[in-house]
Amino acid sequence: MASRRDFLKTSAGVGVGAAVGLGKPASLLGAPAIRRSAVTPVSVASGNGLESVATAVSIVSGGGDTLDAVIQGVNTVERDPNDSSVGFGGLPNLDGVVQLDSSVMHGPRRGAGAVACIEGIKTPSSVARDVMRYTDHVLLVGEGAQRFALSMGYQLEDLLTERSRRRWIDWRATMSDRDDYLTLEETGHAVPGSSRQEDYGLGILDSHDGVRPQGTINCNVIDAAGDLSGVTTTSGLAWKVPGRVGDSPIVGAGLYVDNDVGACGSTGRGEAVIKTCGSHSVVELMRSGMSPTDACLEALRRIVTFTVEPRLRNEDGRPSFNVNYYAINKNGEYGGAAIWSGARFAVCVDGGDSRHEDSAYLFERNG
Ligand code: ASP
Numbered sequence: 545m546a547s548r549r550d551f552l553k554t555s556a557g558v559g560v561g562a563a564v565g566l567g568k569p570a571s572l573l574g575a576p577a578i579r580r581s582a583v584t585p586v587s588v589a590s591g592n593g594l595e596s597v598a599t600a601v602s603i604v605s606g607g608g609d610t611l612d613a614v615i616q617g618v619n620t621v622e623r624d625p626n627d628s629s630v631g632f633g634g635l636p637n638l639d640g641v642v643q644l645d646s647s648v649m650h651g652p653r654r655g656a657g658a659v660a661c662i663e664g665i666k667t668p669s670s671v672a673r674d675v676m677r678y679t680d681h682v683l684l685v686g687e688g689a690q691r692f693a694l695s696m697g698y699q700l701e702d703l704l705t706e707r708s709r710r711r712w713i714d715w716r717a718t719m720s721d722r723d724d725y726l727t728l729e730e731t732g733h734a735v736p737g738s739s740r741q742e743d744y745g746l747g748i749l750d751s752h753d754g755v756r757p758q759g760t761i762n763c764n765v766i767d768a769a770g771d772l773s774g775v776t777t778t779s780g781l782a783w784k785v786p787g788r789v790g791d792s793p794i795v796g797a798g799l800y801v802d803n804d805v806g807a808c809g810s811t812g813r814g815e816a817v818i819k820t821c822g823s824h825s826v827v828e829l830m831r832s833g834m835s836p837t838d839a840c841l842e843a844l845r846r847i848v849t850f851t852v853e854p855r856l857r858n859e860d861g862r863p864s865f866n867v868n869y870y871a872i873n874k875n876g877e878y879g880g881a882a883i884w885s886g887a888r889f890a891v892c893v894d895g896g897d898s899r900h901e902d903s904a905y906l907f908e909r910n911g
Pocket residue numbers: 751757758759760778779780781789790791792810811812813814815
């Protein structure tokens with residue numbers, strides 16, 4: 545039987561198209577419908593990625609690798625104790641434990657790596673890259689992911705900041721008047737108006753799910769040669785059931801890169817993105833010729849169609865949550881879209897400053 549290495553050798557010898565395409569012409573194998581020779585480097589990210597897109601563009605403009613660029617871009621946010629949606633300082637699960645998810649894709653190498661439910665490591669995106677680089681696997685989870693990270697020299701650290709712990713304790717106090725935890729009013733921590741949305745920062749702006757805080761960072765980049773990479777990293781849904789995995793570490797859901805076509809990532813309700821293979825759908829729609837913005841909107845329409853559960857629909861029958869997509873195509877055209885109005889994404893085009901742009905949307909949010 546041929547080994548995996550033999551197969552790779554053979555593939556390289558005869559050309560990947562012929563090896564996997566069983567003789568079909570390249571045009572039927574998803575060859576890009578869109579391609580220009582010169583591309584202006586550009587990076588797009590979720591709204592909390594303003595610095596990340598600037599970092600990513602400056603790295604690729606200096607000749608750096610596209611994946612190194614996006615990972616360095618998000619590492620700063622992962623290490624920031626004040627961003628409660630990602631890495632260090634991320635909001636914990638039901639038990640008060642921070643569990644992180646991340647995936648990366650390297651366009652030119654057709655590489656993918658991911659970790660899910662990893663605890664105690666501040667930069668899961670770098671661990672995801674190492675899964676891609678140093679193992680024959682794509683996704684490591686939980687204790688195995690942590691053991692792998694430690695073997696690679698990462699430090700084990702307590703990721704729960706005092707601020708995140710306080711919010712978890714306050715949340716626990718709101719859960720029931722039938723357990724032994726005192727209510728917010730009884731502990732004196734009640735906030736007038738009580739939605740506490742002001743506390744939830746960018747996560748709640750980017751990713752609405754009622755008043756439940758969420759948040760993630762996705763960052764994608766294209767360099768002057770037209771090579772693409774992307775990363776998505778998150779602490780996931782706050783107060784989640786321990787062991788829950790969202791869309792962020794699922795290749796094809798929270799992130800997808802096809803170096804012939806484009807890159808896409810998501811934030812928002814991960815369960816909806818997983819069920820519709822969200823980012824992969826966006827890339828396939830771009831392959832068929834749609835602009836990044838139109839492709840994002842079309843993939844969001846699929847989420848609306850898939851949302852049949854009454855508990856997830858508002859009084860008009862529309863999703864009661866938000867999902868955002870961020871996409872770049874092979875020409876360096878980019879776009880972002882959300883189910884609900886009011887979302888923004890971060891963008892940096894080579895030669896300019898990073899800025900926020902309004903995301904396209906399906907439905908206008910009232911008020
Ligand atoms: N997509 C993330 C998840 O479901 C959360 C978010 O982006 O707000 O884990």
